[in-house]
Amino acid sequence: MDPIRNPYSPGAGTQPPELAGRDEVREQVRIAIERIAIGRSAKSVLMIGLRGVGKTVLLDRMKLDAEAAGHQTLRAEAPEDRSLPSILAPQLRQALLRLSRVESAKNLANRALAGLAGFAKALKVKYDDIEVGLDFDPEPGLADNGDLESDLQDLLEAVGQAAQAGGKALVIFIDELQYVAGDQLASFITALHRTSQRQLPVLLVGAGLPQLPGRMGKAKSYAERLFDFPFLGPLKCDQAAAALVNPAREEEVEFDPKALDLIIRETEGYPYFLQEWGKHAWDCADESPISLRDCEDASHLATAALDESFFRVRFDRMTPSEKRYLRAMAELGAGPHRSGDIAEVMQREVQSLAPVRSKLIAKGMIWSPSHGDTAFTVPLFDQFMKRTMPSLS
Ligand SMILES: Nc1ncnc2c1ncn2[C@@H]1O[C@H](COP(=O)(O)OP(=O)(O)O)[C@@H](O)[C@H]1O
Ligand SMILES: [Mg+2]
Numbered sequence: 493m494d495p496i497r498n499p500y501s502p503g504a505g506t507q508p509p510e511l512a513g514r515d516e517v518r519e520q521v522r523i524a525i526e527r528i529a530i531g532r533s534a535k536s537v538l539m540i541g542l543r544g545v546g547k548t549v550l551l552d553r554m555k556l557d558a559e560a561a562g563h564q565t566l567r568a569e570a571p572e573d574r575s576l577p578s579i580l581a582p583q584l585r586q587a588l589l590r591l592s593r594v595e596s597a598k599n600l601a602n603r604a605l606a607g608l609a610g611f612a613k614a615l616k617v618k619y620d621d622i623e624v625g626l627d628f629d630p631e632p633g634l635a636d637n638g639d640l641e642s643d644l645q646d647l648l649e650a651v652g653q654a655a656q657a658g659g660k661a662l663v664i665f666i667d668e669l670q671y672v673a674g675d676q677l678a679s680f681i682t683a684l685h686r687t688s689q690r691q692l693p694v695l696l697v698g699a700g701l702p703q704l705p706g707r708m709g710k711a712k713s714y715a716e717r718l719f720d721f722p723f724l725g726p727l728k729c730d731q732a733a734a735a736l737v738n739p740a741r742e743e744e745v746e747f748d749p750k751a752l753d754l755i756i757r758e759t760e761g762y763p764y765f766l767q768e769w770g771k772h773a774w775d776c777a778d779e780s781p782i783s784l785r786d787c788e789d790a791s792h793l794a795t796a797a798l799d800e801s802f803f804r805v806r807f808d809r810m811t812p813s814e815k816r817y818l819r820a821m822a823e824l825g826a827g828p829h830r831s832g833d834i835a836e837v838m839q840r841e842v843q844s845l846a847p848v849r850s851k852l853i854a855k856g857m858i859w860s861p862s863h864g865d866t867a868f869t870v871p872l873f874d875q876f877m878k879r880t881m882p883s884l885s
Contacts, residue, residue, distance in 0.1 A: 493745065493774055493775070493777050493778065493779070493780075495774075495775055497743055498771055498774045498775060499739035499740065499742065499743060499770075499774075500739065500767045500768075500770035500771035500774060501767055501771075502764060502767035502768040502771055502797070502802075503767075504544075504548065504802075505548040505549060505552070506549070506767075507549050507552065507553070508546070508549060508735065508739075508763065508767060509738075509739035509742070510734060510735050510738045510739050511546075511549065511550070511553060512727055512731045512732070512734045512735035512738075512763075513727045513728065513731030513732075513734075513735070514546065514550050514553075514724070517537075517539065517550070517722045517724070518550070518553065518554060518557065520537060520720070520722065521537050521554050521557075521558075521697055522554075522557060522558075522561070524536075524537060524695060524697075525558055525561070525563060525661050525663055525695055526561070526661075528661050528693045528694070528695050529563065529659075529660065529661040529693050531656075531691050531693070532691075533688065533691070534695065535718060535719055535720045536684060536688075536695050536696035536697065536698070536718065536719050536720070537695075537696075537697050537698070537719070537720050537722065538669065538696070538697075538698040538699070538700065538704060538705070538708070538719050538720070538721050538722075539551070539697075539698070539699045539700075539721075539722050539723075539724050540699070540700055540701065540702050540704050540705060540721055540722075540723055540724065541699075541701075541702065541723060541724035541725065542701070542702065542762075542868075542869050542870060542871050543701070543764075543802075543806075543869055543870040543871070544762055544763060544764030544765070544802060544870070544871060545724045545725065545726065545762060545763055545764075545871075546724060546763040546764075547667065547699035547700075547724060548667055548699065550699070550724070551567075551665050551667055551697065551698075551699050552567075552665075554665065554697055555567055555663070555665050558661070558663045562660060563660050563661040563662070563663055564587050564590060564591055564655060564658070564660050564661070564662045564663070565587070565662075565663045565664075565665060566583040566584060566586065566587045566662070566663075566664055566665065567583065567665040567666075567667075568580060568583050568664075568665070568666050568667070569666065569667040569668050570666060570667070570668045570669055570670075570671045570672045571668070571671060572671045572855075572856075574621055575619040575621055575622070575673070575676060576640075576672050576673070576676040576677070576679075576680060577611070577612075577615050577619045577622050577640065577644070577676070578619055578621040578622045578623065579666075580664075581608060581611070581612050581622055581623075581624040582623070582624045582625075583664075584604075584608055584647070584651060585605065585608055585624055585625065585627070587651070587662060588601045588604050588605050588608065588651065588654065589601075589605070589627070591604075591654050591655060591658050591660075591662075592605070592654075594658040594659075594660075596657050596658055596659065597654050597655070597657040597658030597659075597660075599657075600650070600653050600654035600656075600657045601654040601657075601658070602628060603631065603634070603650055603653075603654070604647070604650035604651045604653070604654045605627050605628045606628040606629065606630055606631040606634060607630075607631060607634040607635040607636075607646060607647050607650040607651075608624070608626075608635070608647060609626040609627070609628055609629060609630040610630030610631060610632070610634050610635050610636030610643075611635040611636065611643050611644075611646075611647045612624050612626065613626075613630055613636065614635070614636040614637060614638040614643060615638060615640060615643060617638065618638070618640070619640075634646055634650065635647040635650065640675070640676060640679040641678070641679040641682055641683075644679045644680065644682070644683040645679075645682060645683045645686045647683070648683040648684065648686065648687050648692075648694060649683075649686055649687060649690060649692065651694065652687045652690065652692025652693060652694040653692060655692070655693050655694065656692055656693055660693065661693040661694075661695060662693060662694050662695070663694075663695050663696075663697055664694065664695070664696045664697070664698075665697050665698070666696065666697075666698045666699075667698070667699050667700075668699070668700060668701075668856075669698040669699065669700035669704055670700040670701045670703050670704045670707060670856060671700075671856070674707065674710065674711050675711075677707060677708060677711040677712075678711035678712050680696075681708065681711055681712040681714075681715050681718065682712065684696055684718065685712075685714070685718055688718065696719075701856050701859060701869050702723075702859050702861070702867075702869065703853065703856075703859040703860070703869075704721070705721045706860075726760055726761035726762045726763075726871070727761040727762075727763060727766070728761065729756055729761070731761070732755075732756045732759070732761040732766055733752055733756065735763065735766050735767075735770075736752060736755060736756075736766060736769075736770050737752065739770070740770075740774070740780075740782070744780065745774070745777075745780040745781070745782065746780050746781040746782070747773075747781055747782045748781045748782060748783050748784055750784040751773065751781070751782050751783055751784045751786060751787040754784060754787045754788065754791070755769045755770070755773065755787055755790075758791055760871065760872070762871045762872070764802060765794070765798070765871070765872070768794045768797055768798055768802075769787070769790055769791070769794045771794070772789075772790035772791075772793040772794045772797070773786055773787050773790040775790075775793075776789045776790045776793070795879075798876070799876060799879060799880065802870075803870065803873065803876040803880075806857060806870055806873075807876070807877075807880065809855065809857075810852075810855075810857065811851075813848050814848055814851060814852055814855075814857070815881065816838065816884075816885065817834065817838070817845065817848045817849065817852060818852070818857065818858075818868075818873070818877050819877050819878075819881045819884060820834050820837040820838045820884065821834055821858070821866065821868065821874065821877075822873070822874040822875075822876075822877035822878050823837050823878075823884060824837060824874075825874060826868070826872075826874050827866065827867040827868060827874065828861050828862075828865040828866060828867035829865065829866055829867070830864055830865060830866075831845070831849065831864050831865075831866055832864070834866060837884070838884075849866065856869055857869060857870070
């Protein structure tokens with residue numbers, strides 16, 4: 493069928509034609525934002541899930557929701573090698589500049605901008621990647637100690653006061669939070685704790701890999717009380733079906749039920765895979781309904797496409813010893829697996845593999861669901877590893 497009309501959209505962070513199965517968590521976040529906007533308490537929300545499950549697109553959708561409801565937002569992503577202050581500062585500045593155009597918030601927004609200037613100046617020594625335009629001179633004593641923990645508290649408090657004066661919530665959206673270094677995470681948690689204690693309308697809505705709750709708890713033991721960690725899993729059968737069927741129906745195209753069953757089975761309901769399969773099924777079909785045969789052809793093409801993109805970009809970032817570790821895990825199946833069992837496959841001592849395992853966790857490739865257990869953060873990665881490295885060594 494006409495590839496120009498193909499509605500499916502595989503790709504990291506690419507909005508799907510139908511955002512299936514996420515209404516509940518969207519509503520949870522909407523309620524939290526509206527509550528803090530009127531001075532009630534609400535926990536910040538950190539969505540966790542494997543790669544390709546739809547965290548980024550959901551975060552973006554929630555940001556649009558919040559803006560449509562009139563709130564201030566900022567959006568950042570934590571890359572592996574940047575400091576938290578450096579990713580927050582420019583975004584905070586923009587949010588404050590917008591707030592300063594609200595008459596009732598103007599003075600406090602300008603004060604927070606002065607705070608930001610002091611913050612950036614004082615912390616530049618330690619975090620030399622901070623780059624932010626300064627609109628005001630620093631206010632001596634405001635967020636300018638040069639200590640992230642206390643300065644971020646001061647700064648977020650000043651920002652929260654400005655938002656409060658403007659009668660709006662300020663919602664901080666941050667993706668890939670698992671990459672934020674432990675001490676910076678701890679400072680961020682402390683700062684959010686302060687704004688919540690002061691009932692200031694600041695909320696964090698974040699996303700990260702499944703290791704995030706553990707990292708947060710390690711950074712600050714009270715993090716669990718401050719945050720909700722909704723788990724985004726694969727879509728249930730009816731949701732996965734909706735993700736495929738509804739966009740096609742918009743184009744007056746149907747799926748044969750058997751074709752649909754095949755796609756749901758092969759993708760296990762993972763959103764990224766659903767988009768990839770949907771796209772290829774559409775392209776393989778000559779007419780509606782999309783048939784089982786079309787989907788069988790699509791399976792090969794979708795798998796090949798994933799192998800060259802979704803899986804490949806992750807694989808290429810691994811060193812040879814990391815690849816061997818992942819391949820040994822794959823030998824045991826989807827997982828999770830005991831570290832001892834993985835070592836046994838590799839005919840090595842568990843201890844000697846600990847550094848490789850730590851590296852893989854830091855790179856966000858694997859995580860530890862419970863002590864001594866290891867699992868992939870990318871769904872179906874075990875099958876990819878076997879395809880791409882047929883033998884163990
Ligand atoms: N709820 C959903 N329904 C259908 N497709 C989705 C859904 N969420 C995400 N997708 C699709 O899955 C892919 C991956 O989404 P993304 O947000 O990048 O995942 P993550 O950030 O968790 O790795 C994108 O192609 C997106 O269009
Ligand atoms: Mg993402």
